[in-house]
Amino acid sequence: MxxxxxxxxxxxxxxxxxxxxxxxxxxxxxxxxxxxxxxxxxxxxxxxxxGQFGKLGPKNVCTKEHKTLALEAARQGIVLLKNDKKFLPLNKKAVSSLAIIGPLANKANNLDGDYTGYPCDPQSLFEGLKAYVEKTSYAIGCLDVACVSDTQFHKAIIVAKRADFVIVVAGLDLSQETEDRDRVSLLLPGKQMSLVSSVAAASKKPVILVLTGGGPLDVSFAKGDPRIASILWIGYPGEAGAKALAEIIFGEYNPGGRLPMTWYPESFTEVSMTDMNMRPNPSRGYPGRTYRFYTGNRVYGFGGGLSYTNFTYKILSAPSKLSLSGSLSSNSRKRILQQGGERLSYININEITSCDSLRFYMQILVENVGNMDGGHVVMLFSRVPTVFRGAPEKQLVGFDRVHTISHRSTEMSILVDPCEHLSVANEQGKKIMLLGGHVLMLGDLEHFVTIQIY
Incomplete structure (x- = not known):
């Protein structure tokens, strides 16, 4: 209600x-x-x-500060999902002509999403890209996002054949996903997939695919197609999305966004949407839900995202053992002594009187080993001992964005709260902390932390 x-x-x-x-x-x-x-x-x-807010108007919203914030938010939110042979960024001096194709490419209001106000300076993706390449042409490809007809394909193919580089804009808008309107498929709507493939087949060079929308998409066809060199997900980037996308495509900004959700394959739609169980159940072919428990195939995973440069990590400091003895209530210590601590496999979180005393920072060195400066989102995950049935595959501990300079290192830290980040919910829904070896995962690195009573 x-x-x-x-x-x-x-x-x-x-x-x-x-x-x-x-x-x-x-x-x-x-x-x-x-x-x-x-x-x-x-x-x-x-x-x-x-009243208090009665005098607020466009002059208060459309300030230079707010416009700058909108642009930076759009830049940071764009996710580079594929970039074969470092196809991006493009050198605008080497691009003689550009073709922008798709029903979402020339409508500024499609970039705002739901629950938005009035944009200050709306700009379509076509307008944003045309500012970088004067000879830029446009073809709608589909009459609308639903794309039930291919009658406009031939015009799009002609435009694609004439251009030096081609960008196809596909995906979702509010005609496909909004309140009271759920999707029944994870594929691109209607004949959009066919449009993308047809244009890619006609283009002189591999194409760039830009995806819009707020939900996951099964674009396995594009992921595995060598004729589609790069895939960018822009979500609903707002009024500054066109400029942000152009900056990334032409190398003025290094993409560093990460996917905020798992992109499932189309087969996942066979799972009943009313089945809210998080944990997988192999006996009935149920794969689980969310990055924490899902065991099936992924198109792209939670936290995925590429950059124009490369990064390496080094863990500078983190404990290898944590003792709970000083953080337990007296009654809990007596019970543990009576039972024999060596036979215990977990401690109830409500038995820990001082979670603060267990907290620690993992100190991390992030090195940009590529040739381009850029922001990078460092994500730290944890995995609990495998002795617990129904434990998550992994869970996010924390993340932070750091700005890095080419061939230089940056130090950062992430707070680990064992009561929060190294605990799980048991079958009764109570939070417990498993004793034994926990794993902290940072990219390909793993750091083991043993939790023990004494």
Whole structure:
């Protein structure tokens, strides 16, 4: 009742009340919460134009500072998923002509996504890229994002054949994913896949595929196609997305974004969306959900993302052993002594009286071993001892973005809270900390931390 954002409650609440499934006090509670927030915002204090926020307008939103922030957010959010033979970045001086193809390429409002205000200076991807290459042409390819017809393919193919380089923009917009509109497939809508492949076959050089939208896509066809050299996911990058994309394609900005979700294959849609079990169940062919538990094939994994440069890690400091003896309650210590600590496999988190005393920082050296400066998101994962049934494959401990300079190193640290990051939920839903060897994973590096009673 409190957080419904679509029309479900509007369409079904009265029927639910009449059937006794929804009580009046539930509605009263939701309304109390709603009106409480509105009262705090001053929406009942007379003319809102005279209130605390009444004078705010475009001049307060469209400031230089805010526009710069929007651009930086778009830059950092773009994810480079594929870049065969370092096809990107392009040298704009060497690009004589450029073709931009796709129904999403020449509509600025498609970049905003849902729950957005009015953009200050909206710009389409076509406009942003044309600013870098004067001889830039455009073909829609599909009449809309649903792409139910291929009648515009031939025009797109002609434009692609004439251009020196080709960028195809495909993916999703709010006609495909929004409140009350769920996708039934992870593939590109309609004939978009065919459009991408047809253009790639006609192009003189391998093409660049730009993907839009907020959800995962099964683009296995493009991932394995050598005629598609590079794949960029831009999500819904906002009004500055066109400039950010152009900067990345032409090497003015080094991409460093990471995927915020797992991209499952189309076969995952066979799993019932009402099955909310996180853990896999091989006995019934259930692969689990999320990067923590999913055991099936992935198109692209959570946290995936490439750069125009390369990085190496070195762990400068982190403990190899943690003792819980000084962090347990007296009753817990007595119980452990009575049972024999060597037979214990875990400790309940609520038995630990001082989680703060167990925290530590992993000190990390990040070296940019390539030829281009750039930001890099360092992600630290943990894996618990394998003795626990239903343990996650891995779980994120923390992450941070660092700016690196070519052929130089940068030091950073990530806080590890064992009570939070090295614990799991058992079958009863209670958080426990497993004793024994835990693994902290940093790229290809592994660091072992043994948790023991004494």
């Amino acid at each position: 409190d957080i419904n954002c679509g029309t479900y409650v509007l369409r079904n609440a009265q029927s639910a009340v009449e059937k006794g499934k929804l009580q009046e006090e539930d509605i009263d509670r939701a309304l109390h919460n709603l009106f409480s927030v509105q009262l705090r915002l001053g929406l009942f204090d007379g003319d809102p134009r005279n």
